[in-house]
Amino acid sequence: MGKVICAGLGPGDPDLLSVKSDRTIRGARHLAFFRKKGRAGQARSIVKDMLREDVIEYPMEYPVTTELQFDSPEYRQLMVDFYAEWADTLADLAQREEVVVLCEGDPFFYGSFMHLHTRLQGRAEVEVLPAIPGMVGCWNALDTPFTWGDDVVTILMGTLPEGELVDHMTRADALVVMKTGRNLPRVKRALAQAGRLNDAWLVEKGTMPGERIAKLAETDENDCPYFALVLVHGQGRRPEAEG
Structure with a gap:
């Protein structure tokens, strides 16, 4: 056997x-x-x-x-x-x-x-x-803590209807959007409606040759890489800085 x-x-x-x-x-x-x-x-x-x-x-x-x-x-x-x-x-x-x-x-x-x-x-x-998981490699590529304190991580599929994306994005702390590709224009519009677009990052081929990191708001509308995630960092509770 x-x-x-x-x-x-x-x-x-x-x-x-x-x-x-x-x-x-x-x-x-x-x-x-x-x-x-x-x-x-x-x-x-x-x-x-x-x-x-x-x-x-x-x-x-x-x-x-x-x-x-x-x-x-x-x-x-x-x-x-x-x-x-x-x-x-x-x-x-x-x-x-x-x-x-x-x-x-x-x-x-x-x-x-x-x-x-x-x-x-x-x-x-x-x-x-x-x-x-692939998203862990992607948020480490950004070299910034992804969650703080009581942040809740929301993981969404870019295939969801735009209205559902907006609803989840509005309520989310830290946010991961998978299955981007040709769904990226919809994801970008939903983030804008939720007021989160300026905080969103696009990470393509995280940890791999050809890795690309870009602010989503600055990417072209037709730039829809398949092997990419969208990330929005949480801003939750953290210890006060010393000094």
């Missing part, structure tokens, strides 16, 4: 992998990873210098869905079929071999592997190796 091991990759810098994930990836004989068609895959790029020469790779290519709305029945069915097919493949392989699945960030924190994890229960032994 083999098993499926999901190795969390953390925010993107290979040096920020856990010791266990590093060791597991370097020893992997079978390696699966998500990617868009025609792309190398972000996860695969992170570990490119760590793989053994005889590794057998399984690129799990997302179906082309850019022409479909993410909440449409057609999109949902394509994704259901995609995860079901790969769960079948991994479950079969795990009867004989140990297969490592790569997942950016932490696998159980909005990671794509969660959809495979639920489908593999009772079909294969599964182990998940935790990791630093």
Whole structure:
């Protein structure tokens, strides 16, 4: 019997992998990873210098869905079929071999592997190796404490309707917005309505080569990087400064 091991990759810098994930990836004989068609895959790029020469790779290519709305029945069915097919493949392989699945960030924190994890229960032994979430790498890239005292961290998806974004942003202390990309103009408008735009930062490829940090208010309306987060720092209770 083999098993499926999901190795969390953390925010993107290979040096920020856990010791266990590093060791597991370097020893992997079978390696699966998500990617868009025609792309190398972000996860695969992170570990490119760590793989053994005889590794057998399984690129799990997302179906082309850019022409479909993410909440449409057609999109949902394509994704259901995609995860079901790969769960079948991994479950079969795990009867004989140990297969490592790569997942950016932490696998159980909005990671794509969660959809495979639920489908593999009772079909294969599964182990998940935790990791630093991507947002932690991004707010450390800003070199400023992200939360103070009683601050509450609110994590939002840029896919939410604009009105819901405004409502959450208005009430938030520290704020993280994920799934930006083509949703960034909506996120930017919502932050402006909530009075938070001037405090917002855009961090693209945090901890990775090509890292970019910019004030969101100063970015072009058409500048919508996919691999980016929006961050607004909390300003909560803190000790009085000495002197």
